[in-house]
Amino acid sequence: MSMEKRILIAFVLSAIIFAIWSIIFPPPKPVRTKVVETAVTTAASTVDETGVMEEGSVETAAVAGTQSLLGATGGGQALVVKMSNDVMDIAFNTQGASIESLVLKRFDDVAGEPLNLVQSVEHPERTHPLQMVIDGSPDTRVYEAVETNGLLTFTWADGEGRSIIKTVSIDQGYGLNVSVEVQGVGPESVMSLGTGMRDTGPVERANRFATWGDATVVTVEDKEDYRREKVDGSVSVQGTGLRFTGFEDTYFLSVFRAEEGVSKVVINKLSLTETDDKGEVVDLPVLRVDIVSSSGLFKGELFSAPKEFDLLQKESGGLEETLHFGIFHPIAVFFLKVLRWIFGYVGNWGWAIVLLTVAIRMALFPLMHKSTVSMRRMQKV
Incomplete structure (x- = not known):
């Protein structure tokens, strides 16, 4: 039997198998996403004289549609306030009114725990997402927090005309709506998007094809990526035409999609070290991304997703x-779109890859056949 006949038979058999598979195992019907009301809960935490927080137990649960006082300005007590939807769990700390954990429910980390996009960093200059930077230092003041109809508002004021008001809300998706208004706190207002993104294991860090914790700045005209190991000190980028900025790696991203207020983006490199498997101390730099506003206003969406x-x-x-x-x-x-289209019918990535390969072979069959015939003629000569 000639090679052409074998290939043709393989194509026919593959088509028959695909048809039978589609009949026996029809593609699943799309499932409508069930709308779930945003849940807001609080956990009491105390702050000792050194500023170290000791987390307590869950204190109250605020049902959407009610209003509850969740913290006290200058009272020395901080609270952990949690918001969630069907894909994310976000925990805010009223000390600094920042995000201390942002968990993607569909994914696990290297330890098998729910994936937290907030990286664990031991450094005096580390910041959490949405934490203000006052006079060059991370803001650690305790804010008052009030929840009304799913809208969470953090407020700090000193009674002398200086105040910071942060308002956040979460919809059904990977976006967190953010609005910040700063008054009387310096000529420029600085809000951090965090330090690094998610904890990684040694295997991923050793993979030269994988990236993690890198910064990105995307404007209407250009996209600039900043690798951790290549940033030297501090980098300042003008915010004109900014579309979004933040962190990305091979698999995830966490960026602020600016609507107004950002006049500049500042990327700082923090030097850290760790001990590898051989007992040697190696450099492990992390980046901190801050956005600057000359008007004291920040408005946009913190988008954290796969x-x-x-x-x-x-x-x-x-x-x-x-x-x-x-x-x-x-x-x-x-080819990615074609592969996903096939997957929508067969419901199995393995079969989708096989069928895509068969389809490509069928499309190239005339050219392959002509090439084979020409090669055989050359052999006879």
Whole structure:
């Protein structure tokens, strides 16, 4: 039997198997996302004289639609306030009114625990997402927190005209709506987007093809990535035409999609060390991304999500540009869409890859057949 006949038989058998599989195992019907009201709970924490927090037990649960006092300005007591939806759990700390954990429910970390995008960093200059930077130092003041109809407001004021008001809300998705108003606190207001992004294991850090904790700045005209090991000291980028900025790695991103207020982005490199498996001390730099406003206003969305093509393309705003397909970007995107379309029918990635391979072979069959015939003629000569 000739090679051409074998290939043709393989194509026919694959088509038959695909047809039978589609009949026996039809594609699952799309499931509608159940709308769940945003849940807000609080956990009491005390702050000792050194500023170290001791977390307590869950104190109250505020049902959406009610108003509750969750903290006290200058009272020395801090609270952990939690918001959640179907894909995220976010914990705020009223000391600094910042995010101390942002968990993606669908994903696990290297230890098998729910994935927290807030990286553990031991450094005096480390910041948490949405934490203000006052006179060059992370803000550690205790804010008053009030929840009304799913809208969480953090307020600090000294009674002398200086105040900071942060308002956040969470919808059904990976976005956190953020609005910050600063009055009387310096000529420029600085809000940090955090220090690094998620904890990584030694295997991932040793993978030269993987990236983690890098910074990105995307404007309407350009996209600039800043690798941890290549940033020297501090980098300042003008915020003109800023679309979003923050952190990204191979699999996830956490960026602030600015609507107004950002005049500048500052990326700082913090030097850390760790001991590797051989007992040697190695450098482990992390980046801190701050956004600066000359008007005292910040407004936008903190978007923290997996790098899934369909998700980022649906969100638009240039988020899909964080996916790195290399020089074959158009071809890779095309085949990715075809692969996902096939997966929608078979419900199995393995079969989707097999069927895509068969389809490519069928498309190339005329060219392959012509090449084989030409080669045989050359052999006879």
